[in-house]
Amino acid sequence: MRALTVRWLVVLGIVASTAEPGVSQPTVTAVVNAASFDTAVPRGCLISIFGAKLARATASAASLPLPSKLEDAAVLVGDLELAAPLYFVSPTQINAQLPFEALGDTLSLVVTTAEGRSKPFLLKPAASGPGLFTRDSSGKGPVLALTPSFQLADAVAPGQPIILYATGLGPTDPPVVSGNPGATQEPLNRVITLPEVFAGDYSLPAPVAFAGLAPGMAGVYQINVTPQFLATDRLYLRSGGKLSNMVQLPLRAGQNVTNASGTIEAVYPTAQDLVGWTPHLLVVKFTARMDINATAGPFAIAAVTEGMASSVITIDPANGSFEGLVPVPTVASRNFDFSSSRDVRYDLFSCQASVAGGMSAFPFPGNVIPLSRVSPQEVQALNLLPLPNILVPGSATGLLRVQGKVQRGTTFVIDGSNNGALSVFAAYIPVRTLCARDQVTTVRLIIDGKQVASTDVHYTAGGFPFPGGQP
Amino acid sequence: MMPGPVRKLVKLAGVCALLALPAGAAPEIRSILNAASYAPPGMPNSGIARGSIFVVFGTELGPPDLRQAAGFPLPTSLGGTSIRVTVDTTTVDALLVYVWATQVAAILPSGTPEGIGLMEVTYNGRRGQAGAFRVVRSSPGVLAQNQAGSGQALALNFNSASDQPRNTLSRPAQPGQVVTLWATGLGPIADNDAIAPVPRDLNINLQVLVGGKPATVRYKGRSGCCSGADQIVFEVPPGVSGCYVPVAVQVDNAISNFTTISVADANGSACTDLSGISGPMLENLQSGGSLRVGSIVLSVAKSDFVTETGIGQFFQADLTWLAYQVSLGLPSPGSCMVNPVKPSLAVPFGSPPPVGLDAGRVLNVTGPKGSRQMLQRFQGLYSETFANGTLVQFLEPGTYTVDSAPGGADVGPFRATISFPAELTSTVQQSAAATTVNWRGGDPGGYVVIQGSAQSPAGARTSFSCVERTSAGQFTLPPYVLSSLPASPGDISGLVAAGSSPQNRFKAPGLDLGYFSFCSPSSALCSGLFDYYWF
DSSP, X not given: OHHHHHHHHHHHTSSOOOOOOOOSSOEEEEEEETTTOOSOOOTTOEEEEEEESOOSSOEEOOSSSOOSOBTTBEEEETTTTEEOOXXXXXXXXXXXEOOTTOOSSSEEEEEEETTEEOOOEEEOOOSOOOEEOBTTSSSSSBBOEEOTTSOBOOSBOTTOOEEEEEEOOOOEESOOOTTOOBOSSXXXXXXXXXXXXXXXXXXXXXXXXXXXXXBTOSSOEEEEEOOOOOSSSEEEEEETTEEOOOEEOOBOOOSSEEEEEEEEEEXXXXXXXXXXXXXXXXXXXXXXXXXXXXXXXXXXXXXEOSSXXXXXXXXXXXXXXXXXXXXXXXHHHHXXXXXXXXXXXXXXXXXXXXXXXXXXXXXXXXXXXXXXXXXXXXXXXXXXXXXXXXXXXXXXXXXXXXXXXXXXXXEEEESSSSSGGGSEXXXXXXXXXXXXXXXXXEEEEEETTEEEEXXXXXXXXXXXXXXTSOO | OOXXXXXXXXXXXXXXXXXXXXXXXXXXXXXXXXXXXXXXXXXXXXXXXXXXXXXXXXXXSSOSSOEEOOSSSOXXXXXXXXXXXXXXXXXXXXXXXXXXXXXXXXXXXXXXXXXXXXXXXXXXXXXXXXXXXXXXXXXXXXXBTTSSSXXXXXXXXXXXXXXXXXXXTTBOBOTTXXXXXXXXXXXXXXXXXXXXXXXXXXXXXXXXXXXXXXXXXXXXXXXXXXXXXXXXXXXXXXXXXXXXXXXXXXXXXXXXXXXXXXEOOTTSSSOBOTTSOBHHHHHHHHTTOOEEEEEEEEEEEESSSEEEEEEEEEEEXXXXXXXXXXXXXXXXXXXXXXXXXXXXXXXXXXXXXXXXXXXXXXEEEEETTEEEEEEEEETTEEEEXXXXXXXXXXXXXXXXXXXXXXXXXXXXXXXXXXXXXXXXXXXXEEOSSOEEEEEEOSOTTSEEEEEEEEEOTTSOEEEEEXXXXXXXXXXXXXXXXXXXXXXXXXXXXXXXXXEOOSXXXXXXXXXXXXXXXEEOTTOSEXXXXXXXXXX
């Protein structure tokens, strides 16, 4: 079990193998969920601590329970200065587990080395903070999914069981002491709050057969799940009302079309726009073209973003019909009134250095954005979009349902002249790093399980250059 | 090797009916606190003493309805709840006092080793994630009447063995009188904590500070009634009086929460707050009553221009408005409160406005530069800007009189007088060992308030208020206050306030209290009773 554990720790990116010399007193600049890189971290979560001079050299845990010291580095949490279990230390990054046992509304985090102690980094433990591990440990892109035989799942089809790895899913029953691995036999350490797994832009969560601490691993949770429908490759968790990072599930391409192609164009924002608020508007135009096979079954065309909204068109050639659900802004959000939206809008012109490190910005009063924060290009882009005919409670976007006819053995086209209502949509894109100036988000076009187009949208966010305060 | 759940998944793949169910609710500990002080994590006194009563807050800790231990011996399992504490390799069972879904009270056995403890709560067979806390020998907590560790102490005035009324604002102790405090956390006992305790003086180094003065302690040990509950019997030191006299208990270096008792004035049976309000009046306010109050403030504000104004407010006010206007609840002179009732710097949103009182059409202000008038703008509100310019034109140093003749429908005619005191200037000396405030000027018959706050590296924050007579000229934060703050003296921030009342009160027909005060040019903030100066 230990060999397997260490192998997968490397895969998860919790341990790494770079070495840098370190000197002098440590400095902590950020503490994030080790899987999602989100700043909301609950107790028991694996965390990544970033900073400088955090350890003399690189070292990884070699055994379980996890050690409280690696090289000369230790992480002390809370007023009791509980030693956090350590997976990996290096001069610029430490991967550790936020102890379950640390109580308090605010927890201090201090890194100690032979050279001294860092200043306390204060964090407020989140009630929930799920994060999915990805293949490249970046928190985005292809998710780390395994088959039931523990092989990388490279081509997942609907109905195929897979194993996902996550952190931040909270306490388990029976509980474990921080730093200790999950049990390898019953009673396994099942989560108390079962996460929902949303895969493939299917409206219902996928059936979860097991969610709990991964046997033989500390702070890493295993989720055994079977996606039922995969219109897209998008995958995320919801646990305790909190969403995880949005990741990609490698899909098995379908056999329903040939000669699939397409293009994607970001109408807004573009490199010339200055985005003044977040989560901000993304307006996308795309084209798609494919030859539907004579024996084609149901398949999907999807233009996906990194936000919650994506445009999904389900094609049912056997019945001769298609239906598209196109996300478009509601009337209120076209007027920049997000008071009925769940997501808080932040004024990027108010960006300033946070006391706890990193950057912070103020939310707009009432979640309404003043016109002074709206660019003219944004208004023009909104004018391209039709109104929704389906409202989604708590969302800034509704859905425009578009239905039509389609036949096997024909060419199906979406562009400005054919099925034009399907060719433009909008989404609200969360900023991964608040107040970061140069931003990029990716939009992808997937036809029958195969990505046919992708584009990176670059733009400038915030009222910079004013990192220290008001512009 | 394949972990168990995956094997099961493969075996039953395709059986959609097989869905994982959540493990179900298990106990979750949110906090572990001294049952009397409620000192939060990060505070110097947040440790749990051996043999003391503690409370656990959380979810799924016990049954939905409160269950209490029926008697001695105290159980280790009650209503399906049990608590296990492990320190190093030693594990003990806590003795349960009461259990409830969101709160459990229990006694940490005296035999528990000291150090970092891990507490696990089990309810109906489900064991929750452990919570860490510090087990200490002593961590005194004084029971408060609000059952949250602040405000008035749960103290009894000893008149005789059969007559020991609770100390309240209307039943103050007399100087020199014996008072009994209820507490927990004085320290371990040699007996079994589960059985009825034997009152026995604990051999500990205990000090009771009353109004900042050490009191003679007659008894310190378990009560005869209740396991884990301590009693401290002491004599009120001479020279201490007030409605909010701070009381703190120190065992070795551990300081309790700060509570208050009321002590009668030397020549009377009632206590009086610094605002001049008597104990019975305060108690009436706490019960929802109101007072008819008048407040006249003359103010000189200097920035690029000098603005001289006068404001008079006459109103029937409740506790909230009075706390805002006259800084109720400050400690007695020469003492400090930690986590005190702070002066409200703004009326809480949603509070109803006070009822204005008509004190006449105009208030006539007379001083060295002649007379001016303050007109009634609304019922009970008088205001006037006397001058705007680069120099003081009207409110020069001197004596001022306000005359309301012929008075109004609610407040009869009155004359109030004030002599502007020399402007108060202060300096603060902070070092690693001490914080001392020195000042000059101010009303020699008034008081100076020193307020500040400190934040621990772990984020815990607390504040303090100290009061000294202006004539003293300086005040050094006492060691027991510094020991109660979660930061070193050099990390304290705060402000100093100079008060000109209560000597400048006036009387008027139809008023319970009248204040006439002056706000000096260097005030950072000016209320009806105190000017504040940042340091």
